Amino acid sequence: MSTAAAAHPPYSMPRVTLGRAGTATLLLLPIALVNAMGFIVPVLNLLRMSFYEALAGGGIRETFTLASWSGLFRDAFYVDLIVNSIVVSLSITFATLLVSYPIALYLHRSSGRWRTFLTVLVISPLLTSAVVRTYGWIALLADQGPIVGSIAALGFTPPRLMFNTTGVVIGLTEILMPYMILSLLAGFGRLDPRVEEAAMTLGARPSQTFWRVILPLTVPGIALGCLLCFVLAVSSFITPKLLGGGRVFLLATEIYDQAIVTLNWPLAATLSMLVLIIFGAALAVYARVLRVIE
Amino acid sequence: MSKLCTLLAVSGVALAISSPAFAETVTLAAYSGIFQDHYTKAVVEPFMKANPNIKIEFYGMPNSAQMLGTLRAQKAAPQIDIVIMDVSVAKAGTDEGLFDKIDESVSKNVADLYPAARAEGVGGVAVTFDNLVLLYNKEQVKTAPTSWNALWDKQYAGKVTIPAVPDIQGTTLTIIANKMAGGDDYKKSVEAGIKKLGELAPNVQTWDPKPDVYTPIANGQAALGIGWNARAQVYADTSGGKLGVVLPQEGSGFQINMINLVKNAPQSAAAKTFIDYALKPETQAAFTEEMFYAPTNSKAKISPTALSRTAAGAMDKMIAIDWIAVAGIRDAITEQWRRRIIPLSR
Numbered sequence: 001m002s003t004a005a006a007a008h009p010p011y012s013m014p015r016v017t018l019g020r021a022g023t024a025t026l027l028l029l030p031i032a033l034v035n036a037m038g039f040i041v042p043v044l045n046l047l048r049m050s051f052y053e054a055l056a057g058g059g060i061r062e063t064f065t066l067a068s069w070s071g072l073f074r075d076a077f078y079v080d081l082i083v084n085s086i087v088v089s090l091s092i093t094f095a096t097l098l099v100s101y102p103i104a105l106y107l108h109r110s111s112g113r114w115r116t117f118l119t120v121l122v123i124s125p126l127l128t129s130a131v132v133r134t135y136g137w138i139a140l141l142a143d144q145g146p147i148v149g150s151i152a153a154l155g156f157t158p159p160r161l162m163f164n165t166t167g168v169v170i171g172l173t174e175i176l177m178p179y180m181i182l183s184l185l186a187g188f189g190r191l192d193p194r195v196e197e198a199a200m201t202l203g204a205r206p207s208q209t210f211w212r213v214i215l216p217l218t219v220p221g222i223a224l225g226c227l228l229c230f231v232l233a234v235s236s237f238i239t240p241k242l243l244g245g246g247r248v249f250l251l252a253t254e255i256y257d258q259a260i261v262t263l264n265w266p267l268a269a270t271l272s273m274l275v276l277i278i279f280g281a282a283l284a285v286y287a288r289v290l291r292v293i294e
Numbered sequence: 295m296s297k298l299c300t301l302l303a304v305s306g307v308a309l310a311i312s313s314p315a316f317a318e319t320v321t322l323a324a325y326s327g328i329f330q331d332h333y334t335k336a337v338v339e340p341f342m343k344a345n346p347n348i349k350i351e352f353y354g355m356p357n358s359a360q361m362l363g364t365l366r367a368q369k370a371a372p373q374i375d376i377v378i379m380d381v382s383v384a385k386a387g388t389d390e391g392l393f394d395k396i397d398e399s400v401s402k403n404v405a406d407l408y409p410a411a412r413a414e415g416v417g418g419v420a421v422t423f424d425n426l427v428l429l430y431n432k433e434q435v436k437t438a439p440t441s442w443n444a445l446w447d448k449q450y451a452g453k454v455t456i457p458a459v460p461d462i463q464g465t466t467l468t469i470i471a472n473k474m475a476g477g478d479d480y481k482k483s484v485e486a487g488i489k490k491l492g493e494l495a496p497n498v499q500t501w502d503p504k505p506d507v508y509t510p511i512a513n514g515q516a517a518l519g520i521g522w523n524a525r526a527q528v529y530a531d532t533s534g535g536k537l538g539v540v541l542p543q544e545g546s547g548f549q550i551n552m553i554n555l556v557k558n559a560p561q562s563a564a565a566k567t568f569i570d571y572a573l574k575p576e577t578q579a580a581f582t583e584e585m586f587y588a589p590t591n592s593k594a595k596i597s598p599t600a601l602s603r604t605a606a607g608a609m610d611k612m613i614a615i616d617w618i619a620v621a622g623i624r625d626a627i628t629e630q631w632r633r634r635i636i637p638l639s640r
Contacts, residue, residue: 056622058362058386077632142515143452143499160452163500164640246458246501247640249632260359261460262628263386 043276049269058263068270077249082274085251088165089233095173096180096229097222103177104184104221105214108191122181130175134242137171138162141243163245171239176232180225187221219293227286231279251275317347318564323361324378326354328528329585336584341571348564358383365392365556372556375565380462382621384416384552393417394555400566403573403591410548411590413618418554421572422587425548425605425612426466427523428540429507434517435538442470442542445518451497453517455510458501459631460624466547467491467520468627469615474544481619488630495638512537522549527586527603545611551587 018026050068053061072078107118125133140147141162151158161167191214199209237252244253251271259268324333330352338350355361358379365374365387379387387393395417398404404419411420430439434453445454457463469480471494472487480487503510507521512533526539553572559565571577578589582596588604589596601607620627 055386055389056625058359058383058621059389077629144515241502242504244502245499247636257460259363260357262624263359263362263383264625 046269046272050266050273052266052269054264054266060265068266071267072270072274081249081251081254084249085234086278088168088248088250089230092169092172092176092233093226093229095169096176097226099173100177100180100184100225101222104181104188105218107181108185108188109193122178125175126178130236131238131242133175134171134239137167137174137243141167141170162243163247165244165248167243167245168240168248168250171243172233172236175236175239176229179232180229183225183228184218184221187224188218190220191217216293220290223286223289223293227282230282234275234278251278318561319349319351320375320561320564320568321351321353321373322376322378322568323353323355323364323374326356328525330354332528332585333581336581337572337577340577340580341568344571345567348567350568362387362392366390372558372560374556375559375561376568377554377556378421378551379554380617381413381416381420381550381552382462382617382624384418384554385413385618385621387554388415388417392554392557394557394559394562396553396555396569400555401570401573403570403575406575406591406593407573408590408592410550410614413550413552415618416552416554418552419573420550420590421553422524422551422581423548423590423605424522424524424551424587425541425546426463426470426520427526427546428542429511429519429521429526430538430540431511431514431517432536432538433514438538439518439540440543442474442544445497445520446494448497450517452499454494454497455500455503455507455516455519456494456498457503457507457520458636459628462549463507463520463522464501464631465620465624465627466549466615468631469547469613469620470544473613481616481623484623484627484630488627488634491631491635492638495635498639501636501639508533508537523603523605524585524587541605541608543611545608545613546605547613547615548588548605550617 049060051064051066053063053065053067055061072082103122107115107122110118139145142148143160143162145161147161148158159166161170195213195217196209199213200206204212234250235252237256240248240250240253241256244250251274255268255271255275258264258271322338324330334352338352342348342350353374355364361377361379362383365372365377368374369390369392377387384393393416396404396419407419410423413420428439428442428444430444435444435450444450445456456467459465459468468484468487468491470487471490472480472484475486475490477484477486499516500510503516503519506525507519508526508529510516511519512529514536523539523541526537530537530539553569555562555565555569573591575589575591575593575595578591578594579596581587582589582594582604583600586600586603588606596604596606605612
C-alpha cells in the first residue's frame with residue numbers, strides 16, 4: 001500500500017513540456033530583451049545620428065547626409081587618428097601579453113594555497129578604479145617622480161614618460177594586465193604538464209619545449225587575451241585622457257571631445273560606429289585564429 | 295502584469311505628491327564644483343530666504359555641453375527650469391528652440407545690463423563675465439609676470455600648461471596671440487596667432503591639464519598656465535599663496551555665461567522670479583564679492599578690493615570677442631591647432 005503511494009504520488013504538478021528549443025528561447029528571452037533595449041536601440045540611434053547634419057556651434061539638423069562619414073576619410077587628421085588608435089592599441093595589447101604571459105604560466109603551474117594567493121594578487125588591482133590607478137601612474141611618471149629621478153641620478157637624460165604616447169602605453173598596459181592574465185589562464189586548459197615532460201624526455205631543450213610545445217598549446221588563451229585587451233584598449237578613455245597630455249589623439253578621446261566639448265554629435269556618432277566596426281574586425285580575426293588552430 | 299502596473303502607478307503618484315514640500319521647486323542647472331558652492335552661498339540661499347515659497351534645486355553639471363545634452367534629451371518634457379551656460383552653447387540651444395526669450399517683460403533689470411550682456415540670436419542674457427588670465431606658481435616664478443610673453447620664455451620649457459582647443463580657453467588664447475603677433479581681425483584670419491602659438495608649443499607640458507589647470511600650477515607640477523579669472527582668484531586664496539594670477543598688460547578676452555529660461559519649463563513663473571533676482575544689481579554685486587566674476591548689471595556697486603580682482607578696471611585693454619562669430623570659425627581654429635601647433639610639442 002505504502003510502496004504504491006510512493007511510486008505514484010497522488011498529487012503531481014501539471015507538467016508543461018516546452019522541448020529543448022522552447023526552454024532555450026525562454027531562458028534567452030530576458031537577456032535578449034535587456035540587450036535590445038540597452039544596446040541595440042541605442043546603437044541604432046547612434047547610427048541614425050551619424051547621418052544627421054552638424055551645424056556650426058553645436059546644432060544638429062535632422063536630415064540625411066553622408067558629410068560626417070565622408071569627412072572622416074577625406075581628412076588626413078582622422079585617417080591618422082584611426083591608424084594611430086589601432087597601432088597604439090596593438091602595441092598595448094602586445095606589451096600586456098609580453099608581461100602577462102610568464103605570470104599566467106607560473107600561476108597555471110602553481111597549486112594549492114599559493115595559487116589562490118597569487119590569483120587574488122592578480123585580480124586585486126581590479127578592486128581599484130582605473131582612474132585611481134592612472135593617478136598613481138601620474139605620480140610615478142611625473143617629471144619630479146621617482147622613475148625620472150632615478151634615471152637622472154644615473155647620469156642619463158630622462159625621456160619624457162608622461163603626457164605622450166609612452167605614458168598612455170605604460171598606464172594602459174598595467175591596467176589591462178589582470179584581464180590578460182585571467183584570459184590566458186582560461187585558455188591554458190590544453191597545457192598538460194605531461195606533454196612538457198614528454199618533450200623533455202625526448203631530448204628537447206627548455207627553449208625548444210617552449211616554442212614547439214607550450215606556445216602552440218596556449219594559442220587559444222593568447223587569442224582570447226589579445227582580443228579582450230585590444231577591445232578594451234581601443235575603447236579606453238580615462239587613461240589616455242589623463243596620461244596623454246592632449247598630444248595623443250585616439251578614437252575614444254576624440255569621441256569625448258566631439259560629443260562633450262565641440263558638440264558635434266553626428267561626428268561623435270560616426271566615430272562610435274567606426275569603433276564598433278573595428279571591434280567587428282577584431283572579432284573576425286579572433287574567429288579566424290581559432291579556426292586555424294582547431 | 296496588471297498588479298505590476300498598479301504598483302508602478304501607485305508609486306508614481308506617491309512620488310508626485312510627496313515632492314513639493316515647498317509650493318514650487320525651480321530646478322537650476324549650472325556648473326558644479328566651486329561655482330555651485332559660491333553661487334549657492336551668494337545667490338541661491340539669499341533668494342530662498344527672500345522667497346520662502348520657492349525652493350531652488352541646484353543641478354550641477356561639469357560643463358555647458360553636458361547641460362545642452364540634458365536639455366536636448368528632455369525637450370519633450372523639460373525637468374529643468376533655468377540653465378546657466380556658456381554663450382556659444384546657449385546660442386546652439388536657442389537655435390534648437392530650447393529657450394524662451396528673456397527681455398524686459400521677464401525682468402526689469404534687463405534694461406540695466408551692459409550691451410555685451412546681450413547676444414544676437416540667444417534667448418538668455420549674460421549673468422557673469424569672466425576673462426582669461428595668466429597663472430603662475432609663485433615658488434617657481436619669483437617675479438610676477440606682466441605679459442603673456444612669459445609663456446614663451448624658454449626658461450619654463452616643459453613647465454607650461456595650456457588647455458588646448460576645442461576648450462575655449464585655447465580659443466581665447468588664439469585670439470590674444472593673434473593680436474600680440476600683429477594680426478588683424480580674428481574673424482577674418484588667426485594665421486598670425488597660430489604661427490605665434492606654434493613657437494609656444496615646445497614649452498608645453500600638457501595640453502589637457504587634469505583635474506583642471508589651477509591644481510598642477512598650485513602644486514608645482516607646472517610653473518605657468520592660462521585659466522579663467524574667477525576660479526583662479528578663488529584657488530589663489532585657497533592655495534596658501536602658491537598660485538599667482540595676473541591680468542597681463544596686453545589685455546584679455548571675456549567669457550560670458552548666459553542665464554536661460556527653458557521653454558515649457560515646469561515652473562516658469564517662479565523661474566522668472568529667480569532670473570529677475572539673479573540680474574538685480576545687489577545680487578550681481580554679492581556674487582562678484584564672493585567669486586570675482588565681473589557683474590553684467592551696470593548698476594551693481596562693487597567694493598574696490600573685489601573690483602580690482604576682476605577685469606572691470608581694465609576694460610580699455612579687453613578684446614571684444616564675438617563668441618557667436620567665433621562659433622562659426624571654431625572648427626577651423628581647432629583644425630589649425632591640431633595640424634600646426636600641437637604636433638610641434640611632441
